[in-house]
Amino acid sequence: MLIDVHAHFLHDRTPRADWRERNASRLGAGERVGITIHVASILGSWGATSPTYFPSLPDLRYGNDWLLAWQRQHPDRVRGYVAVNPNYTAESLAEIRRCLDAGMIGIKLAASRRANDPLLDPVCRLAAERGVPILHHIWQHRRRDWPGQEASDARELGELAARHPRVPFLLAHIGGGGDWLPSLHDLRSVPNIYVDLSGSGVDGGMLEACLAAVGFERLLWGCDLTIETGWAKLRYLEHLLPAAELERVRWRNAAAIFPAGAFPSD
Amino acid sequence: MRTDVNAFLGAYPYRRVPGTSPDAVLAAMDRVGIDEAWVTHLPGVFWRDPTEGNAWLLETAGKERRFHPVPAIHPGLADWRDALRAAIDAAAPAVRADPTFYGIDPAGGAMRELVAACGEAGIALSLAVRFEDARQRHPNDHASELPAAAVRALIRSDARVHLLVTHADRPFVEEVHFGSTPDEAARIWWDICWIWGPPEDHLRTLLGSIGPARFVLGTGQPLRLPENADAKLDLLDLAAADRGAIESGNARALTGP
Numbered sequence A: 001m002l003i004d005v006h007a008h009f010l011h012d013r014t015p016r017a018d019w020r021e022r023n024a025s026r027l028g029a030g031e032r033v034g035i036t037i038h039v040a041s042i043l044g045s046w047g048a049t050s051p052t053y054f055p056s057l058p059d060l061r062y063g064n065d066w067l068l069a070w071q072r073q074h075p076d077r078v079r080g081y082v083a084v085n086p087n088y089t090a091e092s093l094a095e096i097r098r099c100l101d102a103g104m105i106g107i108k109l110a111a112s113r114r115a116n117d118p119l120l121d122p123v124c125r126l127a128a129e130r131g132v133p134i135l136h137h138i139w140q141h142r143r144r145d146w147p148g149q150e151a152s153d154a155r156e157l158g159e160l161a162a163r164h165p166r167v168p169f170l171l172a173h174i175g176g177g178g179d180w181l182p183s184l185h186d187l188r189s190v191p192n193i194y195v196d197l198s199g200s201g202v203d204g205g206m207l208e209a210c211l212a213a214v215g216f217e218r219l220l221w222g223c224d225l226t227i228e229t230g231w232a233k234l235r236y237l238e239h240l241l242p243a244a245e246l247e248r249v250r251w252r253n254a255a256a257i258f259p260a261g262a263f264p265s266d
Numbered sequence B: 001m002r003t004d005v006n007a008f009l010g011a012y013p014y015r016r017v018p019g020t021s022p023d024a025v026l027a028a029m030d031r032v033g034i035d036e037a038w039v040t041h042l043p044g045v046f047w048r049d050p051t052e053g054n055a056w057l058l059e060t061a062g063k064e065r066r067f068h069p070v071p072a073i074h075p076g077l078a079d080w081r082d083a084l085r086a087a088i089d090a091a092a093p094a095v096r097a098d099p100t101f102y103g104i105d106p107a108g109g110a111m112r113e114l115v116a117a118c119g120e121a122g123i124a125l126s127l128a129v130r131f132e133d134a135r136q137r138h139p140n141d142h143a144s145e146l147p148a149a150a151v152r153a154l155i156r157s158d159a160r161v162h163l164l165v166t167h168a169d170r171p172f173v174e175e176v177h178f179g180s181t182p183d184e185a186a187r188i189w190w191d192i193c194w195i196w197g198p199p200e201d202h203l204r205t206l207l208g209s210i211g212p213a214r215f216v217l218g219t220g221q222p223l224r225l226p227e228n229a230d231a232k233l234d235l236l237d238l239a240a241a242d243r244g245a246i247e248s249g250n251a252r253a254l255t256g257p
Helices: A019-033 A057-073 A089-101 A118-130 A154-163 A180-187 A206-214 A227-240 A243-257 B022-032 B050-063 B080-089 B109-121 B148-157 B170-177 B202-209 B227-234 B240-255
Strands: A003-008 A037-041 A078-083 A106-109 A134-136 A169-171 A193-196 B003-009 B036-041 B067-069 B094-096 B124-128 B163-166 B188-191
Touching: A003 A243, A019 A037, A019 A227, A037 A057, A057 A078, A057 A089, A078 A089, A089 A118, A106 A118, A118 A134, A118 A154, A154 A169, A154 A180, A154 A193, A180 A193, A180 A206, A193 A206, A206 A227, A227 A243, A227 B227, B003 B022, B003 B124, B003 B163, B003 B188, B003 B240, B022 B036, B022 B227, B036 B050, B050 B067, B050 B080, B080 B094, B080 B109, B109 B124, B109 B148, B124 B148, B148 B163, B148 B170, B163 B170, B170 B188, B170 B202, B188 B240, B227 B240
Parallel strands: A003 A037, A037 A078, A078 A106, A106 A134, A134 A169, A169 A193, B003 B036, B036 B067, B094 B124, B124 B163, B163 B188
Antiparallel strands: none
16 A cells, blocks of 8 residues: 555646646556555646635635546545635635535645634634544745745644644645755654655655654655655665554555545555 | 766765765665766865865775766866866766856856866766755855856857756756757756656656757765656656666766767
């Protein structure tokens, strides 16, 4: 078993004319790597009709619907996070209920509102009620605001996680840009945040630092935009970890935080 | 035979990187099945006189047949031709310059003199676009990334020089390749360490648009996991001849006339 906890798909209303090819490439590469399940999200229209990180309600609904259909089309390969914009509280809660009822298994929060903002609390309370994890987009060690997103860093996510200790949070793409080292310092004392290993970064020493900071028990394997970097990290982890611990990172840690029955092994 | 044209020995100044000793790099090469590596003295990149690391590099590579030294040349220092001569005498496959780290114009007169000297001597010049993702660099690490315009200017400045450009991404490669004449583009080789695989498929696209002859296996180890270069090649359906060319044959062409 191998679960990619951070995947994305594109659809026909995104700016990419090659959306079918990219989706096919992800599934094809996943087969070669041995990915059992891609747990994916779609951030609205990916910028076509509202900004990727500030998606409109119609765009979110279309993307979530498309992903639900894709999940039904690939029941042995794809699971979905419901993506919401927490600036629209009531609509977000309704969308989460709708999509979880339809078979999605987690919530995706990107960068529409800072992670420590109280507006995120209702979403987290619903996650606790429904027993699903939240994957939160992170800019590692954010030192300023970046255009196009209201990004959060590990410290800000830690404040949210401390307020909602029953909710498992996934700190997105530790290798996805920004300085990952301060993130690891921030995470040591927040037991309900898991480190998603995805991202294009394959820095020597990063995996050792992740293990030293949170242990194999809080590492989750993933790819995000680059499957080869996920595979590279997996290959290196095979040299760092005994088999039982590697199994935890490959899928068992994920299976423990997603709803029972979310994956084929459950 | 598999040749890594982009490897480093020695500590990185901006964070702790495990496995930077010669023995550790050899062990990593064994782990991923790399037979030989072109190695740079990493600390020297950040020294005022980067050539002060060359003696250690040449000595280390001289004791280990799997290492081939890529000595540093700082063309802003008066006696740089002596360092170039020493590299040639040591049968180095290439020399390197990191002008933005030296604080000199990456396409300025000094760099053009170095390019001309490399072209004259028939030794390749290696240039790195970056060492780390710009979003994660140390607050004191201010050197600019190598501009694509500088590579275009340098390849145009001498009709003989061979350039090895490492750590370039797809837009950089395309900008330089299609911004050069066919003759110029045929004298530039690109390592694959920073080019994305699926689902974006940047490497697959480049192999189709530019051709496999221009690409070489480079890992950037130990700053980057060497498994990454292997993984992206394993995710392609490459003909054995093309993969062999990327893994070693093209590097031989790079060092040839």
